[in-house]
Amino acid sequence: xxxxxxxxxxxxxxxxxxxxxxxxxxxxxxxxxxxxxxxxxxxxxxxxxxxxxxxxxxxxxxxxxxxxxxxxxxxxxxxxxxxxxxxxxxxxxxxxxxxxxxxxxxxxxxxxxxxxxxxxxxxxxxxxxxxxxxxxxxxxxxxxxxxxxxxxxxxxxxxxxxxxxxxxxxxxxxxxxxxxxxxxxxxxxxxxxxxxxxxxxxxxxxxxxxxxxxxxxxxxxxxxxxxxxxxxxxxxxxxxxxxxxxxxxxxxxxxxxxxxxxxxxxxxxxxxxxxxxxxxxxxxxxxxxxxxxxxxxxxxxxxxxxxxxxxxxxxxxxxxxxxxxxxxxxxxxxxxxxxxxxxxxxxxxxxxxxxxxxxxxxxxxxxxxxxxxxxxxxxxxxxxxxxxxxxxxxxxxxxxxxxx
Numbered sequence: 001x002x003x004x005x006x007x008x009x010x011x012x013x014x015x016x017x018x019x020x021x022x023x024x025x026x027x028x029x030x031x032x033x034x035x036x037x038x039x040x041x042x043x044x045x046x047x048x049x050x051x052x053x054x055x056x057x058x059x060x061x062x063x064x065x066x067x068x069x070x071x072x073x074x075x076x077x078x079x080x081x082x083x084x085x086x087x088x089x090x091x092x093x094x095x096x097x098x099x100x101x102x103x104x105x106x107x108x109x110x111x112x113x114x115x116x117x118x119x120x121x122x123x124x125x126x127x128x129x130x131x132x133x134x135x136x137x138x139x140x141x142x143x144x145x146x147x148x149x150x151x152x153x154x155x156x157x158x159x160x161x162x163x164x165x166x167x168x169x170x171x172x173x174x175x176x177x178x179x180x181x182x183x184x185x186x187x188x189x190x191x192x193x194x195x196x197x198x199x200x201x202x203x204x205x206x207x208x209x210x211x212x213x214x215x216x217x218x219x220x221x222x223x224x225x226x227x228x229x230x231x232x233x234x235x236x237x238x239x240x241x242x243x244x245x246x247x248x249x250x251x252x253x254x255x256x257x258x259x260x261x262x263x264x265x266x267x268x269x270x271x272x273x274x275x276x277x278x279x280x281x282x283x284x285x286x287x288x289x290x291x292x293x294x295x296x297x298x299x300x301x302x303x304x305x306x307x308x309x310x311x312x313x314x315x316x317x318x319x320x321x322x323x324x325x326x327x328x329x330x331x332x333x334x335x336x337x338x339x340x341x342x343x344x345x346x347x348x349x350x351x352x353x354x355x356x357x358x359x360x361x362x363x364x365x366x367x368x369x370x371x372x373x374x375x376x377x378x379x380x381x382x383x384x385x386x387x388x389x390x391x392x393x394x395x396x397x398x399x400x401x402x403x404x
Contacts, residue, residue, distance in 0.1 A: 006106035009113040010082060013129045022128050023159035031120050031127060031135050032164060038142030039165050042072070044149045045254060046165065048157035048195040049174025051298045052247045055239060055276055056174055059251040061150045063270030065089035067262045072141035072149040074162070076130070077388050079278055080396070083109050086137050088144060104140055112136040130154050134161040156184050158197020169258045171198045171205045171223075172250050173214065177297035178326070189213055199223050206253045208246060228253045236271040241280035241291075242308050243301040278391055280305055286376040286400070291385045294321055299330045302385060316380040318368055320344040320390035323352040328360045335363045340380065342368035346390045370397065 012018060032039055045060060047053045054075045061073040071089040078084040083103040090102070104112075116135045120127045127135070134154070141149050148169070153160040157173075176192045184191045189211070196217040199205045204224040207214055218225040230246040237248055248271075255262055280302065281290045289310075293302040306315070317339055321327050335341055343357040343365055354367040366372075376382055384391060394400075 005110040005114075009110040012113065012117060013082065013132060018127070018129045018132065021130070021155060023156065025159060025161070025164055027120075027125050027127055028131055028134065028161045028164045030123070030125050031116065031131075032138065034119055034123060035116070035135065035139055039138045041142045042138065042149045042165070043147065044151045044165050044168045045170055045172065045258070046151045046153070046162065046168045046198045046200075047172045047174065048153040048160075048198045049172075050177045050191070050195075050295065051293075051301065052174035052243065052250075053152045055244060055247040055279055056172055056251050057150045057152045058274050058276035059237070059239070059248060059271065060254060061087075061089050062274040063251070063255055063262065063267050064148050064150070064259070065091055066270035066273065067091075067259065067266050069147040070145070072137070072144070072146035074134075074137045074141075074149065075152045076133075076154055079388060079392050081106075082133070085133060086140060088141075088146060104136075108140070109136065112140055128161075131161045153195075153198065156194040156197070158194045160197075163198055165200075167200050168198075168203050170203060170254050171200060172254055173198070173205065173207045173209075174250060175246060175297065176209065176211070177295065193217070199225075204257055206250055206257065208250060226253060226257065236268045238272055238274045239276055239279060240282060240309065241301065241305040243305065244280075278388065283400070286382060287380070288376060288382040288384065288400070290391060290395075291383065292388045292391060293330075293385050294325060294387050296326055296329045296333060299333050299385075302383075303334055306381075306383065310381050313381045314338065314340070314379065316340040316342070316374070316382050318342045318344055318374075318382070318384045318394065319357070319386045320346050320394070321352050321357075321386040322348065322350045322389070323356065324350060325352075325387075327352055327357060331357070331361045331363075334385075335361065337363060339363060341365040342372065342374075344368040344386075344390055344394060346387070346393045348387070348389045348393075351387075351390070 047056050057075050061071045065071045068091045073087040076085050086104040088102055151162050153162050173195050184194045192211045192213045199217050201221040206226045208228050210227040230249040232249040232252050234245055278290045278292045291302050293299045343354045345353045358365050
């Protein structure tokens with residue numbers, strides 16, 4: 001199988017019949033039954049929430065790998081390739097600082113995609129893109145006998161494709177805010193209820209927001225609810241941004257709850273090796289921050305981190321988002337009068353165009369096109385933020401791919 005097969009797999013995943021959201025567990029349960037229920041062979045830590053899920057997962061996976069475990073890591077979305085979503089982290093080899101963090105190969109990914117898609121089609125099961133990916137993940141990790149899977153939900157929790165697991169080592173719910181309200185509900189309590197769907201009977205759940213709905217669901221299923229404070233010391237953490245304190249606190253609480261034998265020395269080394277691109281990622285040679293904040297809560301966290309980490313530096317923003325996001329609120333939170341602002345209309349069908357963003361922005365702005373020239377070394381702090389689709393396209397088109 002060659003790279004053309006990978007490209008064919010991507011075409012299948014992004015085809016009109018697959019590339020949509022359809023919440024529910026029945027289709028996943030049917031196809032996984034045909035695959036021998038690989039999810040039942042795995043030990044999972046399950047993470048839901050509005051923002052911070054990916055960071056929590058990456059922190060956990062790094063610490064667990066450092067402790068000597070073979071770790072499966074499932075996150076979304078990807079930045080450049082689908083294979084970024086499915087990784088196996090291996091324990092560090094003696095005398096080596098670097099740790100192998102291998103994405104599933106193009107060849108293996110394509111083989112699993114076609115195997116599962118064909119199996120579903122033969123049995124009249126109409127899987128979506130994310131359901132195919134999730135089935136691939138479960139089977140790949142089971143086939144490779146990973147010790148622990150760190151599992152990020154795609155959307156919500158209760159009816160998310162990842163929630164076919166019957167039990168977990170623990171569940172974690174990060175900060176909850178307004179996003180995907182058309183599917184999850186238009187109040188924080190409704191959204192939190194959907195996230196709480198990952199709480200499993202007799203399995204601990206770790207949160208730092210003591211919402212009544214979490215207590216209710218945990219009590220109903222007989223799960224211990226552990227409410228923590230964001231007090232962790234981030235000095236060893238390779239990820240940046242003041243909001244990482246909350247994410248780190250949740251991850252460390254999970255380690256303490258489930259893997260209490262892991263030493264502080266191992267934890268600290270695991271924190272030094274965490275990788276999670278495009279989350280307040282600083283590229284020094286271009287004085288550039290790349291951050292995938294794409295909802296108001298994420299934008300607010302980005303703004304707070306910018307104010308604390310880079311005060312009194314003139315800022316240049318390059319921003320693009322999907323038109324179904326609350327871009328008016330995001331623009332109002334992020335910009336101030338002396339900022340230099342560029343809006344980028346990327347090629348995604350749901351990309352918000354320049355004219356719409358300009359009309360919604362109270363600060364003067366310009367359109368960024370392929371002819372736009374930007375001097376990244378003129379003393380400005382450069383911030384590329386918004387949709388991951390935008391970041392991926394921008395990075396490749398403007399040749400900063402190698403820096404991410």
